[in-house]
Amino acid sequence: MSVAVFNRRWATLILESLTRHQVKHVCIAPGSRSTALTLAAAAHPHLICHTHFDERGLGHLALGLAKASGTPVAVIVTSGTAVANLYPALIEASLTGEKLVLLTADRPPELIDCGANQAIRQPGMFASYPVQALDLPRPTPEISARWLVSAIDNAMAQQTHGAVHINCPFAEPLYGEDTGEYTEWLEQLGDWWQGHQPWLSFAPVQNSPAQPDWLSWRQKRGVIIAGRICAHESELLVQWADKLGWPLISDVQAATGNPLPYADLWLASPQAKSVLERAQLVVQFGGGLTGKRLLQWQAACQPEEYWLIDALPGRLDPAQHRGRRIQTPVPAFLLQHPAQHQPDWAPELDECAARAGHAIELHLASTFGEAAAAWQLPSLLPEHGQLFLGNSLIVRLADAFAQLPAGYPIFANRGASGIDGLLSTAAGVQRATCKPTLVLLGDISALYDLNALALMRQCSAPTVIIVVNNNGGQIFSLLPTPEAERQQFYCMPQNVDFQHAAAMFGLDYASPTSMTELHDAVTQCWQHGGVKLVELKVNETDGAECLRSLVSEASQS
Known part of the structure; x- marks a missing residue:
């Protein structure tokens, strides 16, 4: 019975630690091995619990919560293939940056590879897709509460984007009344329980500096591509592009209002291609482009330089252009690189977009x-x-x-x-x-x-x-x-x-x-x-x- 009680203390500290890193939502699938985590989440006054019987769907539910809230979302599942069902959502988060915290209950080491029920090798099972993986030991009061809370803080500090996988083995018994044991183990943390800050705080990495030659580049003929960026970033980008007099080509994921709509059609036009060949600089904000013609033009264009701005790491440019990969949030880049009023250098593109719109209306009205x-x-x-x-x-x-x-x-x-x-x-x-x-x-x-x-x-x-x-x-x-x-x-x-x-x-x-x-x-x-x-x-x-x-x-x- 004391094992079940300490499991609960261990899980309580994990969930409390996560709330210090902006976790507000927890998505929970039914399972026995995850009981300590589930009960700890349910008892926490500042956590909103969501449930679903399908772990694959549960992972995507958490993905949507993280996508719209902009904060990390925790997921609790039991051991075995329940864990494997989180893989698709984890992969998506690794590519688009939503923050997930996967709390996967597990059998203790002595039950792995010996024929025990619902026991698979869970440590490392997600390969390189998590930005950080933490394989916890079996809960024991011999490990200090300070170690556990600082281990969680360290893992969460690495989460600039994507998912953190915390594998949590629990030994039986899993159930029992709370007898009040092991409260002194939690009390090792003193007045930390009365605050809202992590036990161990890390200084954030500073944003990229401004490009020193921007004043020269903004005088040239530029083209802007809006990829996967949020609504607020899109509005700021429209103002910036309009002031520069540069054409803005928008992906469907960018809420720019499409100043040059129907790009997937007019980019097939020889006139549009001829105009865009004059671009000296292409600046892309956000990855993950959708339209086939936009992707084809993006791959074929040969400006003097190609800049790609996104807070996520990685190249994000399948065409491998020569230029600059600037890892910084869109608003920060726009603030560091002010626009200067210039006339629109490519008015012919407005004509191309208008022709495309007229053709659509004739076909679909x-x-x-x-x-x-x-x-x-x-x-x-x-x-x-x-x-x-x-x-x-x-x-x-x-x-x-x-x-x-x-x-x-x-x-x-x-x-x-x-x-x-x-x-x-x-x-x-x-x-x-x-x-x-x-x-x-x-x-x-x-x-x-x-x-x-x-x-x-x-x-x-x-x-x-x-x-x-x-x-x-x-x-x-x-x-x-x-x-x-x-x-x-x-x-x-x-x-x-x-x-x-x-x-x-x-x-x-x-x-x-x-x-x-x-x-x-x-x-x-x-x-x-x-x-x-x-x-x-x-x-x-x-x-x-x-x-x-x-x-x-x-x-x-």
Whole structure:
């Protein structure tokens, strides 16, 4: 019984230590070996606990919470394959920077590799993806509380981005009444318990200095690319670019308002390519670009220098340009490198964007489908809300056709760009902000994370989930996949009806057959509240064909 009590003391100190590093949310899956951690989290007055029965979805729920809150989020799971199910969310966080703290309960060492139930080799199982891994010993009062709290502080101090993995073995017994033993072990920390600071604090790394030759570079012809940056950063960047007179090309993840919209179309234009060849400097803010034509131009451009600004580490430039990789937050860079008023040196790009917009309107004004829904996406958004975009074809259609409003929060999982856990991540984003939320994703993505609809039942503000059902992975219709094998091995049509999924989880449901009906279904949810699953049953290949046709038309202009 005393083992169970000390396990609880050990876990209590772990959770208290994490609160000193801004952890407010804890996502918990059911399990026995993790009992000490679960009970400690549940008893903590300053922690908000979230639960889910699926560890893969739980990891993505934490990812969404961290994405929208900007603070570290803890995850508690039991031992065995429960831990392995956190891998996809961990990988995504390592690429996009959200801070996760994975508390994985484990069997003690004597139960590993001997046939014990639910026992696998957990230390190091995530390879190099965590920014820091801490393999704790089995809890024992012979190890001081000071060691444990400083070990947690040291691990968390390394978390500039991504995940920290803390593996926590616990010996049995796991259950028992709290007899009051071992309180003196916690009291070793003295008045630390009455404060809010870590036991061991580390000085932060200073931001990158200003580029000494910026005054010269800002006189030249520059092009700005906005990649994966947040809404506040996007607004600051628009002002900076406008003052410089430099064209700003925006990814769908950047809330710039797209001063040059529909770039995925007009970048195919020979006129646009000719104008952009005159650029002397390209400055990219944030990685993870989406549009194919933007990626192609980014890879082919040859300015005098290419600068990439992002607070995350790493090169983040698959084209390996010659230039500068500046690791600093976007606002800090803009403050250090003030703009100077200059005339717009590439007004022809406005003409290219206007032609693309006119072509889109001619193609889509009287149609219903996923391309039309992407084009009219701005009119579907809730006021003072947020947007979560899925992956594959739908994010590319939104990138090509939608001119989203400036400063409007946009979330996506565009690190590894997987379709797993998208609904779970969106649920985490909604819980972190409590804002009205529009989720837009494809049918295969929804099927992949279908049990996350259980998380959606607990949304605190009106939420609409639009599932574009084009019967399969139609992103492969854009790729030169072998036609004979395309349906069976790539698109994999499932012939499903999401009305049954909505009913199973108690969600409202609509299946509009026109853009008017779609607007009505979405507007009703914004006005009356609740959670609604809206299924768009569309022709299988129309969306991909529309994008291909418009790109071809733009390439002739």
